[in-house]
Amino acid sequence: xxxxxxxxxxxxxxxxxxRKKGSWPHSFALEAARTAITKARKSVKEGAGAPxxxxxxxxxxxxxxxxxxxxxxxxxxxxxxILQTNLGRAPLSERAMSAIAEASRDYxxxxxxxxxxxxxxxxxxVRNLLRHTTGAPDGLAVNxxxxxxxxxxxxxxxxxxxxxxxxxxxxxxxxxxIPDVLQxxxxxxxxxxxxxxxxxxxxxxxxxxxxAAILRVHRSNFQxxxxxxxxxxxxxxTLARAHNTLLLDDLGSGCLVETSExxxxxxxxxxxxxxxxxxxxxxxxxxxxxxxQCGLIVGSVxxxxxLRKHPLSRALRIDKLTIAALNATLMAYVEGTERExxxxxxxxxxxQKALExxxxxxxxxAGKRGRVIESHTMIGGGAAPGAxxxxxxxxxxxxxxxxxxxxxxxxxAPPILTRVEANETLLDPRTVAESDxxxxxxxxxxxxxxxxxxxxxx
Ligand SMILES: *Cc1c(COP(=O)(O)O)cnc(C)c1O
Numbered sequence: 173x174x175x176x177x178x179x180x181x182x183x184x185x186x187x188x189x190x191r192k193k194g195s196w197p198h199s200f201a202l203e204a205a206r207t208a209i210t211k212a213r214k215s216v217k218e219g220a221g222a223p224x225x226x227x228x229x230x231x232x233x234x235x236x237x238x239x240x241x242x243x244x245x246x247x248x249x250x251x252x253x254i255l256q257t258n259l260g261r262a263p264l265s266e267r268a269m270s271a272i273a274e275a276s277r278d279y280x281x282x283x284x285x286x287x288x289x290x291x292x293x294x295x296x297x298v299r300n301l302l303r304h305t306t307g308a309p310d311g312l313a314v315n316x317x318x319x320x321x322x323x324x325x326x327x328x329x330x331x332x333x334x335x336x337x338x339x340x341x342x343x344x345x346x347x348x349x350i351p352d353v354l355q356x357x358x359x360x361x362x363x364x365x366x367x368x369x370x371x372x373x374x375x376x377x378x379x380x381x382x383x384a385a386i387l388r389v390h391r392s393n394f395q396x397x398x399x400x401x402x403x404x405x406x407x408x409x410t411l412a413r414a415h416n417t418l419l420l421d422d423l424g425s426g427c428l429v430e431t432s433e434x435x436x437x438x439x440x441x442x443x444x445x446x447x448x449x450x451x452x453x454x455x456x457x458x459x460x461x462x463x464x465q466c467g468l469i470v471g472s473v474x475x476x477x478x479l480r481k482h483p484l485s486r487a488l489r490i491d492k493l494t495i496a497a498l499n500a501t502l503m504a505y506v507e508g509t510e511r512e513x514x515x516x517x518x519x520x521x522x523x524q525k526a527l528e529x530x531x532x533x534x535x536x537x538a539g540k541r542g543r544v545i546e547s548h549t550m551i552g553g554g555a556a557p558g559a560x561x562x563x564x565x566x567x568x569x570x571x572x573x574x575x576x577x578x579x580x581x582x583x584x585a586p587p588i589l590t591r592v593e594a595n596e597t598l599l600d601p602r603t604v605a606e607s608d609x610x611x612x613x614x615x616x617x618x619x620x621x622x623x624x625x626x627x628x629x630x
Contacts, residue, residue: 176222180212189229190236200239201232208232248588248608250581252565252600254519255552259589261458261465263515265504268463268497275496282492295480297495301502305428306442308453308470312479313498314488317456318348320467321422323484324452325357328418328475329384334359337370339402340389344424350389359384372403376411385418386411388450390440392424392459409449418452418475421445426455426468428505434520436551436559442470451475457494460551462516463501464494519602520551524562530601530609531564537613538620541569549602567596570620577619584615 181189186205190196196204208231212223223231247259255261264272285292295312302311314320325334334354341363343349354361360382364374375386386408405421412419423445431439439460445453452475457466469479479485490498504513511517528544535542547565570577574592581588581597588611590597604612 176216177213179222180209180216181225181228183209185225186229186232189225190232193229193233196236196240200236204232204235204239207235246586248586248612249603250599250601250612251589251591252547252563252598252603253550253552254516254603255459262462264464264497265462265501265513265515267504267513268500271496271500272493275492280492282495294489294492294495295485298498301499301506302468302470305502305505306446306453306470308446310473310476311468311470312476312485313457313490313495314467314469314485315490316465317422317424317454317467318353319488320454320469322353322357323479323482323488324420324454324469325354325359325385326484327479327482330358332359332384333362333380333382334384335362335364335375335378335386336389337365337374337402338363339365339367339370339400340391342389342391344392368399369401370403371401372407372411375403375408379411379415379417383415383417385420387420387422389422390424405445405448405450412449412451419450421450421453423453423455425460426457427460429510429517431559434517435561436520439559446470457498460516461501462510462514464497466490466494466498520561522602524564527601528564530606531566533609534566534599534601534612534616537616538566538568541620542616543567547598547600549600561602563600563602566599568599568616568620569596580619581615584611586611588612588615
């Protein structure tokens, strides 16, 4: 009497079967064969019959295809949220992409001074454009804004106190809590005021010999509404200067232009932060700036030079590809072409009426199951809370439910990401490139279209 386990094919047999199906790297094939066999054993253990070689090798092939697909992939963002950390934040401009290609294809003068013919500094490449775009005397780029804040606190406040309003000692995003960053930097947090109201006197009362800085944190991913008070930056600046302490402004979003020109609420700009008295202003490169992931610190030559010379600037330095993309992005602001060139501003600027025909065309692909509704595109968490623009969305209804449809769209190639509202699946054309319209329509049609012509999801 033979045990069903003995009829499970060997790893070698599955590998042989796979070889007939296609060609994959050996280590991938081996892992897939083993995983499929383990799964077969488990089902036998649970009382099912042993699957045959064909079933197991088909299973292995599915595992292999997943392994061989690049993990990081392009997706179509139809969620109606322009900036999402989960979706890689800001898409880059054409100019930034070309700059990356050029800087990566060949050698560069990354740390080489071409005038003097000697060793140079990578930090030199970003100073001028940061000066011209923010009005600050000097600037430095590091890995991200969390690193920028950590570094500023470590260098200027280690072992000393930093005063933060209770309304700003917050969690900004996954795993980024102001009190934790402060603690890791070696600075001591002194919280003042209350969650909704903090007055300049609260800061004044907390200042002592131990105070190294006052830290302001922009409420970039939430709003406190109603009965609220936050002291004006100018008042804080006067206070900080009277006590010879630093005023640090963690702006987060890093806006360089006037957002009200785009029909959304005013967002504090880097220039405003500096002109109202921040000694150092910190912000992200991939939020409202619309560039690559990095953290920017701007302020006086003396303070920036201190940061630049600190060993942490070596540990947190950005690479040549980021420098290339950042400079190409900043150049658009210098030239005043950000609205046309930088995808974030381009998408935000699109007129609502220009989006309606696209939403209509997508809805048509779903036949009776699609309609067009008025909705809002959001700028996104970590950038400008609550700020958004009117848009038109395609709303789809599936018999199997909105979650099923959202999941099916997510399995398209490239995946189409949507959101669910009131049991309808919504797609916002504002954040989708027109070159993806065809893909969106074919996918919708294949899933919902009454006269379904195509099968599968391209
Ligand atoms: C987003 C944000 C950060 C973190 O910036 P990263 O670039 O994601 O590291 C820090 N502070 C504020 C206020 C933010 O909005």
